[in-house]
Amino acid sequence: MDSRVITAILVVVGVPAILIGYILLTERVVALVPARRQAGVRPWLWLAPGLLMVFAFLVLPTLATFVASLYNKTGKIFFGINNYAYFFSSGDTLIALRNSLIWLVLLTAFVVIGGLLTAVLFDRVRYEVVAKALIFVPLAISFVGAGVIWNFMFDYEPPGTTQIGTLNGILQAFGQGPVAFLQHPLGNSIWLIIVAAWIWTGFAMVILSAALKGISPELLEAARVDGASETQLFRNITLPLLMPTIAVVATTMVITALKAFDVVYVMTNGNYDTDIMALQMYHQLFDFGQPGRASAVAIILVVLIIPMMVINIRRFRIQEAIR
Amino acid sequence: MDRRSQVSRLGAGLAAVALIVSACTAGGSPAPSGGGAPAGTLAPASLSQIGGSVSIVAVWSGGTDPKSEQYAFMQVLKPFTDATGVTINYTATRDINAVLSNTANLPDVAGLPGPGKMIELATAGTLKPLDGLFDANAYRTDTPGASALEVNGQQYAEFFKGSIKGLIWYDPKNYTGGTPTTWDDLNSKAATAVTALGANAKQWCIGVKSDPGSEGWPGTDWIEDILIRQSGPDIYDKWVNGTQKWTSPEVKNAWLEFGKAVTNAYGGPTTVAATDFRKSGDGLFTSPPQCLFHHQASFITSFFTTDNPALVAGTDYNFFLMPDINPAFAGAVTGGGDLLGMFHDTPQAKALMQYLITPQAQAIWPKIPASGALSGSKSVPLDTYPDDLTKAAATDLANAKIFRFDGSDAMPAAMSAAFLKGVLDFIQDQSKIDSILTNLDSVQSSAYGG
Numbered sequence: 054m055d056s057r058v059i060t061a062i063l064v065v066v067g068v069p070a071i072l073i074g075y076i077l078l079t080e081r082v083v084a085l086v087p088a089r090r091q092a093g094v095r096p097w098l099w100l101a102p103g104l105l106m107v108f109a110f111l112v113l114p115t116l117a118t119f120v121a122s123l124y125n126k127t128g129k130i131f132f133g134i135n136n137y138a139y140f141f142s143s144g145d146t147l148i149a150l151r152n153s154l155i156w157l158v159l160l161t162a163f164v165v166i167g168g169l170l171t172a173v174l175f176d177r178v179r180y181e182v183v184a185k186a187l188i189f190v191p192l193a194i195s196f197v198g199a200g201v202i203w204n205f206m207f208d209y210e211p212p213g214t215t216q217i218g219t220l221n222g223i224l225q226a227f228g229q230g231p232v233a234f235l236q237h238p239l240g241n242s243i244w245l246i247i248v249a250a251w252i253w254t255g256f257a258m259v260i261l262s263a264a265l266k267g268i269s270p271e272l273l274e275a276a277r278v279d280g281a282s283e284t285q286l287f288r289n290i291t292l293p294l295l296m297p298t299i300a301v302v303a304t305t306m307v308i309t310a311l312k313a314f315d316v317v318y319v320m321t322n323g324n325y326d327t328d329i330m331a332l333q334m335y336h337q338l339f340d341f342g343q344p345g346r347a348s349a350v351a352i353i354l355v356v357l358i359i360p361m362m363v364i365n366i367r368r369f370r371i372q373e374a375i376r
Numbered sequence: 377m378d379r380r381s382q383v384s385r386l387g388a389g390l391a392a393v394a395l396i397v398s399a400c401t402a403g404g405s406p407a408p409s410g411g412g413a414p415a416g417t418l419a420p421a422s423l424s425q426i427g428g429s430v431s432i433v434a435v436w437s438g439g440t441d442p443k444s445e446q447y448a449f450m451q452v453l454k455p456f457t458d459a460t461g462v463t464i465n466y467t468a469t470r471d472i473n474a475v476l477s478n479t480a481n482l483p484d485v486a487g488l489p490g491p492g493k494m495i496e497l498a499t500a501g502t503l504k505p506l507d508g509l510f511d512a513n514a515y516r517t518d519t520p521g522a523s524a525l526e527v528n529g530q531q532y533a534e535f536f537k538g539s540i541k542g543l544i545w546y547d548p549k550n551y552t553g554g555t556p557t558t559w560d561d562l563n564s565k566a567a568t569a570v571t572a573l574g575a576n577a578k579q580w581c582i583g584v585k586s587d588p589g590s591e592g593w594p595g596t597d598w599i600e601d602i603l604i605r606q607s608g609p610d611i612y613d614k615w616v617n618g619t620q621k622w623t624s625p626e627v628k629n630a631w632l633e634f635g636k637a638v639t640n641a642y643g644g645p646t647t648v649a650a651t652d653f654r655k656s657g658d659g660l661f662t663s664p665p666q667c668l669f670h671h672q673a674s675f676i677t678s679f680f681t682t683d684n685p686a687l688v689a690g691t692d693y694n695f696f697l698m699p700d701i702n703p704a705f706a707g708a709v710t711g712g713g714d715l716l717g718m719f720h721d722t723p724q725a726k727a728l729m730q731y732l733i734t735p736q737a738q739a740i741w742p743k744i745p746a747s748g749a750l751s752g753s754k755s756v757p758l759d760t761y762p763d764d765l766t767k768a769a770a771t772d773l774a775n776a777k778i779f780r781f782d783g784s785d786a787m788p789a790a791m792s793a794a795f796l797k798g799v800l801d802f803i804q805d806q807s808k809i810d811s812i813l814t815n816l817d818s819v820q821s822s823a824y825g826g
Contacts, residue, residue, distance in 0.1 A: 055738060126822075144815060145797075145819075209646075209647075209650035209651070210640060210651075211651065211659070211666065212643060212644035213576065213666075215660070232650065233646045233647075233650040234448070235650070236646060236649045236650050236804065237646075237804075273539060278420050319586055319588065322588035323591060323799060324591050324592070324797060324800050325649075325801075325804070335474075336793065338477070339471075339473050339474040339477045339792070340474075340589065340789050340793050341789060341790035341793060341823070342788070342789055342790060343790065352559040
């Protein structure tokens, strides 16, 4: 039998068997503990494998990355904060940092506003299902695929020749000269963000739409009877009720923006001042042979994401408390 | 990391001894090495049925499309697989640097992006030396391009196929001025010839867009071709090896000369930046023509005919070698090479590496019509090449008085990447030249050495 088949069977049968075995084992161990302590011991035993995994696959690599960020490119010579100093003094990395912040603000704004608009407006039309499906479909396309598609959309041919890119084709139909969308900073970064927003808007729309359906119709009806306009209705009732969901979508998008990679890698590879943090990390590691600098970028990225995680966890606690 | 590569990190001299010993003691090599052959010739491959498999990663893609590079490579491998029964597990990638960075999962044999990366991999100990497989001296005599592929006197890669760079392509119907003798001669001949092509035509068609990771390379080729002709091989070598400053007048002059060509290119800087190199020569053949000349390596013919299948070599397109700039350095050319290196010295990989440098294997790819491939081997006869143009390119490669590897391929990866990026920035805004070169100097100070 193919060794891969054997491996597959071992994993499919073996892993659940080990898990069940572990639970049975912990019950044996728990039985040894005095009865009044059992309730305190059991959760820790059950959590242990998970904590071990988190430690092995998240905590250790993060610590190792931090240590690596203090060494030079061979990983042998202690470098102190030199890699960080490089990050905050080199033009290339600073452009990556600037662009990541632009991504953070604009991608979040585009996706939240786009998702909210589509969710609210499609809620009021009969062909809602079709319209929502159309907005949602890009999320099913891989990011690399989307990058390739949009490369065709943005294609540039020399002036005077037939434009085969969709956008330049439209410009040509109206007698305008072609635009090199991806070659001119800062506009090229905005175009890339629009591609990412095209992918993610469907995600925001679906979540916001679900929250919208959860708002009781009686509430809106009562307000209408009291003479509220549709604008007042949206601003004073719908929006506040959607706020927790919007916050979830927004934090998700902030994290997505900070770790964005695929679209830029495929479409410009960071050229023409479109570099972003995750791509800079990739280049430093794989192309420039600078694991120390790549680790420093990774650590800075983590530090940037931590506040988002804290905000998320705080809100989660508040919501739990309300419940 | 295996034990041997740790040994090699102890020091180059010790490592060389260890590797020679290990290569010699790795007995049971199925195919005899070419050690007995007289210098200057290589023994034909004697292949025996050994079975097993060998994994290969390279940039040649295109699957089973008969016009693709992958198909051509498979043609080269076919006599080997037929004779040995070895199964080839081939993977095509456009991001070879990333694949080769994964040291835990290296293929047996890989196409290497250039001498610069080869040196990094050899120094790191992942790349295996090839000296035990064949007579390295005979190989370097037979394939001069391979002599640059040494680290500490050991052969670490094969010069699998090459191209000659700095060819100026034109349509013989639009340009009848003959081969210019100097760079100034070319520019003055072009000035008169281009006016006959119409108001919108320019002297050059240039396009530097390419795949992620290599975008901008036609511009680096331009600068290299100018530099070696302006300032000669010594400055060129110092520049490639990181001891010639980017801000030095020699290097800056090469950039400025390239800048003139960009200004003189169809569509201006935006078109140069946004046009894919594969299509950038098409402007020679439009009606009315967009440009008079296109500067590109010998392989560009395959892209000419992809977009315009009716074109005939010699009557619709022709080339001359980029003329000398400074007569003191007459006959200097640059070229590119596809390198192959070995990461695991299995019997199958060793047999394959022995096979690939034989004249028999070397002749297969260049023989494919419109492939544009040149063999670096002197043992491949000129009548292997399918048409007069390719024969002429192969002759130019063989006759070059001064041959140098594509500089950006030979630099460390970080330097090469910064060079590419600098070229793109320069094309967009030539007034930034000083800040671009200063930045390249700072990259240079950290990219070389350990």
